[in-house]
Amino acid sequence: xxxxxxxxxxxxxxxxxxxxxxxxxxxxxxxxxxxxxxxxxxxxxxxxxxxxxxxxxxxxxxxxxxxxxxxxxxxxxxxxxxxxxxxxxxxxxxxxxxxxxxxxxxxxxxxxxxxxxxxxxxxxxxxxxxxxxxxxxxxxxxxxxxxxxxxxxxxxxxxxxxxxxxxxxxxxxxxxxxxxxxxxxxxxxxxxxxxxxxxxxxxxxxxxxxxxxxxxxxxxxxxxxxxxxxxxxxxxxxxxxxxxxxxxxxxxxxxxxxxxxxxxxxxxxxxxxxxxxxxxxxxxxxxxxxxxxxxxxxxxxxxxxxxxxxxxxxxxxxxxxxxxxxxxxxxxxxxxxxxxxxxxxxxxxxxxxxxxxxxxxxxxxxxxxxxxxxxxxxxxxxxxxxxxxxxxxxxxxxxxxxxxxxxxxxxxxxxxxxxxxxxxxxxxxxxxxxxxxxxxxxxxxxxxxxxxxxxxxxxxxxxxxxxxxxxxxxxxxxxxxxxxxxxxxxxxxxxxxxxxxxxxxxxxxxxxxxxxxxxxxxxxxxxxxxxxxxxxxxxxxxxxxxxxxxxxxxxxxxxxxxxxxxxxxxxxxxxxxxxxxxxxxxxxxxxxxxxxxxxxxxxxxxxxxxxxxxxxxxxxxxxxxxxx
Numbered sequence: 001x002x003x004x005x006x007x008x009x010x011x012x013x014x015x016x017x018x019x020x021x022x023x024x025x026x027x028x029x030x031x032x033x034x035x036x037x038x039x040x041x042x043x044x045x046x047x048x049x050x051x052x053x054x055x056x057x058x059x060x061x062x063x064x065x066x067x068x069x070x071x072x073x074x075x076x077x078x079x080x081x082x083x084x085x086x087x088x089x090x091x092x093x094x095x096x097x098x099x100x101x102x103x104x105x106x107x108x109x110x111x112x113x114x115x116x117x118x119x120x121x122x123x124x125x126x127x128x129x130x131x132x133x134x135x136x137x138x139x140x141x142x143x144x145x146x147x148x149x150x151x152x153x154x155x156x157x158x159x160x161x162x163x164x165x166x167x168x169x170x171x172x173x174x175x176x177x178x179x180x181x182x183x184x185x186x187x188x189x190x191x192x193x194x195x196x197x198x199x200x201x202x203x204x205x206x207x208x209x210x211x212x213x214x215x216x217x218x219x220x221x222x223x224x225x226x227x228x229x230x231x232x233x234x235x236x237x238x239x240x241x242x243x244x245x246x247x248x249x250x251x252x253x254x255x256x257x258x259x260x261x262x263x264x265x266x267x268x269x270x271x272x273x274x275x276x277x278x279x280x281x282x283x284x285x286x287x288x289x290x291x292x293x294x295x296x297x298x299x300x301x302x303x304x305x306x307x308x309x310x311x312x313x314x315x316x317x318x319x320x321x322x323x324x325x326x327x328x329x330x331x332x333x334x335x336x337x338x339x340x341x342x343x344x345x346x347x348x349x350x351x352x353x354x355x356x357x358x359x360x361x362x363x364x365x366x367x368x369x370x371x372x373x374x375x376x377x378x379x380x381x382x383x384x385x386x387x388x389x390x391x392x393x394x395x396x397x398x399x400x401x402x403x404x405x406x407x408x409x410x411x412x413x414x415x416x417x418x419x420x421x422x423x424x425x426x427x428x429x430x431x432x433x434x435x436x437x438x439x440x441x442x443x444x445x446x447x448x449x450x451x452x453x454x455x456x457x458x459x460x461x462x463x464x465x466x467x468x469x470x471x472x473x474x475x476x477x478x479x480x481x482x483x484x485x486x487x488x489x490x491x492x493x494x495x496x497x498x499x500x501x502x503x504x505x506x507x508x509x510x511x512x513x514x515x516x517x518x519x520x521x522x523x524x525x526x527x528x529x530x531x532x533x534x535x536x537x538x539x540x541x542x543x544x545x546x547x548x549x550x551x552x553x554x555x556x557x558x559x560x561x562x563x564x565x566x567x568x569x570x571x572x573x574x575x576x577x578x579x580x581x582x583x584x585x586x587x588x589x590x591x592x593x594x595x596x597x598x599x600x601x602x603x604x605x606x607x608x609x610x611x612x613x614x615x616x617x618x619x620x621x622x623x624x625x626x627x628x
Contacts, residue, residue, distance in 0.1 A: 252366060
């Protein structure tokens with residue numbers, strides 16, 4: 001059949017197919033270190049296999065197209081950074097997985113490709129209107145098209161031939177995973193079983209009156225000596241740094257200005273020589289908004305803002321809107337991040353307040369991918385210069401200003417510069433006056449060096465006496481709270497009801513609504529020891545003291561509600577199958593994480609790296625069977 005399709009092909013009617021590596025069932029974010037030693041035309045390596053610049057650029061283009069189709073045409077720095085990382089991840093995944101496919105000899109035959117094309121057309125085929133009837137995929141219509149020479153199915157054949165081995169690999173890896181009936185019942189109970197509890201809470205800050213104890217110097221000294229680790233001051237460093245802000249360029253500014261000019265000119269061209277009535281201007285403005293406006297919330301509605309009260313809009317927009325005559329298009333208005341056009345359709349006064357029915361067109365001044373790339377390159381070039389000549393000399397040559405940071409811990413460093421914690425940790429470990437690479441943050445690329453290093457230390461008692469006093473008094477409160485909670489539990493152990501035991505200490509008993517193990521329970525919280533403890537008890541049982549953060553609880557299990565299989569979506573067999581898929585996904589995720597951790601990966605996408613060849617890091621999270 002495949003040969004016949006190739007012989008009969010005449011024209012291509014459709015379809016842009018995203019490269020298969022962007023549609024694989026493995027989708028993880030990876031945290032991979034970058035390395036120096038750049039080879040011309042090569043941006044990285046997986047083992048001995050080179051990742052060429054052309055391969056990377058092609059995949060970035062594929063991922064960009066897929067990203068915009070998925071999330072809309074949002075062209076900003078954050079989107080571009082995510083696109084580039086998706087492309088890199090996909091290339092890494094494809095290399096690693098195809099190596100496994102070859103090792104396990106999981107190739108596919110023409111017959112398998114044909115059957116897959118016939119039986120399981122992918123989503124991008126099912127969504128094509130030419131294969132649909134009443135907006136639903138029509139399999140018979142699709143099968144008929146497979147034999148029609150006017151369609152070129154070679155792109156689909158290439159896609160299936162590339163992805164089917166990966167599907168076979170997935171099935172091969174997960175083949176040994178099983179879910180027993182007992183395991184399924186236990187998992188279902190964990191997911192949907194509900195508990196109802198009554199509880200007594202003793203909270204040191206809320207329930208313990210201000211202590212009148214005035215600790216002596218000896219008591220404070222003793223507390224300090226036995227809790228020295230609590231008062232340890234972590235290592236801090238001061239940094240000198242140079243930043244390259246992620247900001248639109250003059251070309252980006254001009255691009256937005258040109259678009260708003262084009263929008264205004266199109267409105268004027270549509271209405272020139274016309275009747276000049278509000279309806280005709282409204283029509284032209286609506287069409288221009290749909291074509292040019294970057295306001296995703298209003299563009300499809302022709303820029304309609306509805307009725308706006310004076311003072312609701314910021315700055316120039318508000319003042320222009322309420323000076324503008326009905327039926328008039330404003331001049332171009334520049335705000336902090338956009339250009340705007342306004343059209344007033346009506347005006348009125350409601351309860352003494354002026355209101356206008358408005359439409360608007362907005363052209364955002366956004367950083368383009370090419371601008372971001374230039375900023376990244378400038379920062380990387382400066383980092384190289386700083387590494388070879390020193391930060392001060394590099395600033396002299398580039399006429400850049402150095403700034404100083406306050407003392408920062410490694411955690412504070414990440415927050416201060418809005419960079420990834422792993423990046424901050426690596427920079428923090430560098431030597432004094434050793435310039436970093438260009439660390440990418442949310443708002444800028446930063447090159448920095450440590451100037452002062454304050455080693456980890458434990459301050460002397462006299463330096464932090466007030467801190468010790470506060471900690472001591474808080475500890476007294478906690479011990480009193482623990483004592484009260486223990487008294488409640490002891491009262492129950494002596495035969496009192498939980499209600500009576502709580503009343504003896506002037507405490508209230510609270511009863512919850514039924515909650516699942518994953519719920520956020522009012523007054524108790526989420527994912528904590530109280531909730532976990534509740535599902536280990538039997539109805540009517542009262543616990544001992546449960547320490548939950550700074551608070552103490554005594555709980556009684558009032559009842560357990562078993563899972564409702566019907567509410568969960570079907571019969572036990574269906575639910576068991578769903579749990580099997582979940583378990584298989586988790587197993588394959590772990591398998592791939594292990595595969596990745598053993599891989600030697602070089603990332604030379606920027607020339608200013610942290611240096612060294614690394615093993616792949618285990619992803620912090622992942623999903624399977626999900627395409628871009």
